[in-house]
Amino acid sequence: MPTPLPNRPPAPSDPDERKAQARRVLRRLSADHGDAVCALHYDTPVQLLVATILSAQCTDERVNLVTAKLFADCPTAADLAALPIARLEKYVQSTGFFRNKAKNIKSCCTELVEKHGGEVPRDLDTLVKLAGVGRKTANVVLGTAFGIASGVVVDTHVGRISRRTGLTTEVDPVKVEKDLIELLPKSRWVDFSHQMIYHGRRVCDARRPDCENCSMRKFCPRVGVS
Incomplete structure (x- = not known):
């Protein structure tokens, strides 16, 4: 030991x-x-995925303030994928490491749209292949959004x-x-x-x-x- x-x-x-x-x-x-x-506010698995990406090195309270506006304007993966990167950066700037987070969110949502019909896949191996998604984020989404204990x-x-x-x-x-x-x-x-x-x-x-x-x-x- x-x-x-x-x-x-x-x-x-x-x-x-x-x-x-x-x-x-x-x-x-x-x-x-x-x-x-879960302390993060969301209405869909896609929104929980995005909120969890934003929560890295940031408080849940700050993320909830940011996503209230972001999800009101861009509620779906398609909306987020279509958002110009500069505008997405402005939305998430206060969460820290915002350029990298915005890049990952846009790439992640683009792949959700192109490969998964805009929906969040329900298995760990597929999820961790998405931009910005590690094992912790995948476990959060699977467990909280789908009740899957991964x-x-x-x-x-x-x-x-x-x-x-x-x-x-x-x-x-x-x-x-x-x-x-x-x-x-x-x-x-x-x-x-x-x-x-x-x-x-x-x-x-x-x-x-x-x-x-x-x-x-x-x-x-x-x-x-x-």
């Missing part, structure tokens, strides 16, 4: 104990954050809390996802990510986790670690 980094207690070494810990975490997430949903979405909240609660010692999102897939029932993959994100925003802050008021306090190895 890798040596844990500071403030990252080791995950239980026994596989059965790690699964037991995962069950404890799942129970508390369901009880505390059963209302968790994997576990690992953002900064999911990674951080998974390490703090002892579900993984990994830092790389791909390795974190691999550990979580082994621990969690497939039926919980989609909800788990949404609920972990809520827990990160409401309780387990990156800098100031509210351990005193956390329902996982009794079994979280992070408690008491300075």
Whole structure:
């Protein structure tokens, strides 16, 4: 097992104990954050795909402000593909890295129109071939828009809390996802990510986790670690 980094207690070494810990975490997430949903605003899978591309290195709140105007003017893949790149850049400028994001969105939507009838494909391998779409984005769209559990979405909240609660010692999102897939029932993959994100925003802050008021306090190895 890798040596844990500071403030990252080791995950239980026994596989059965790690699964037991995962069950404890799942129970508390369901009880505390059963209302968790995707924070990005969208009406169609295409819009969720575009919003998720924009969310890289940007807050969901900012993305929602941008897409409210963008999707009102350009609601479909065909509309977005036809939009001149300079105009698309103006729409998304405040999300950061806007030139690259605009380029990817235009290329992605053009391919959706030309190869997929303007619709989002429902399989991971096809999705990750689209411009600007990695495994995380594909998992978000498949899980949230279609209810297809293709994997576990690992953002900064999911990674951080998974390490703090002892579900993984990994830092790389791909390795974190691999550990979580082994621990969690497939039926919980989609909800788990949404609920972990809520827990990160409401309780387990990156800098100031509210351990005193956390329902996982009794079994979280992070408690008491300075």
